[in-house]
Amino acid sequence: MQTVYTLLALFIGLVVPLQAAVNNQLRAFIGGSPLLAALVSFSVGIVTLLLMSLATGQKMSGLMGLAKVQPWMLVGGVLGAIFVFGTTLIAPKLGAASMLALIIGGQVCAGLLFDRFGWLGMPLRDLSWPRLLGAALVIMGVLLVNFGDRLLGSSS
Template structure:
């Protein structure tokens, strides 16, 4: 099962630039509003998840417990909205590769901290030398993507 998870993670990564480009085109179609393009994107995603929930027979009654959630439990949607809005806004301004290099760098740095300290109930994973080297290589990659043309 683990190799399938790896493939799913790769597929998600492959879709992110496509999502940015599609949402950018949607933005132009609906009058240039990044906010409304992100809204439509989330609305379609919400409908898709509802259909999947019905077909996979999810227990909708579990949603009755939502009133017991702390405020921060609900911030994932805000973070997702920031991601969709931000990528729709930034892709045409920075270029997809620069934007995603910076996003990936931020993800790697935050992920190292989440793994190291086990924040929000995640399992603790030590930051090994190979992981640090990998993070440094990502950072070097971000610098090359952003400033490599100036080195010529």
């Protein structure tokens, strides 16, 4: 099952630039607003998730538990909206590779902290040297993707 989750994570990573590009094209057709493009994207996402929930037999009565959640537990939707809006705004400004390198660098750094401290119930994982070296290599990749031409004196 671990392989399935690994491949799913890779697939999600592969479609993020596609999502940014699609939302950028949508933005162009709805008046140039990245905020409205994100709104449309999220609206389509809501319908998709509803249909997937119905198709897989999810018990909608589980949503009654929403009355008991603490407000901070709903922040995931806000963060998702910021992500979709942000990628729609930033992709045409920085390019897909630069934007994604920065996002991935931030995700790896934050992920190490969540693993190390078990924030919000995440399982604890040590900050081993191989993991820290991997993060350092990701950061080096972020710098090369974004500033490599200037750092290495080459031009495109």
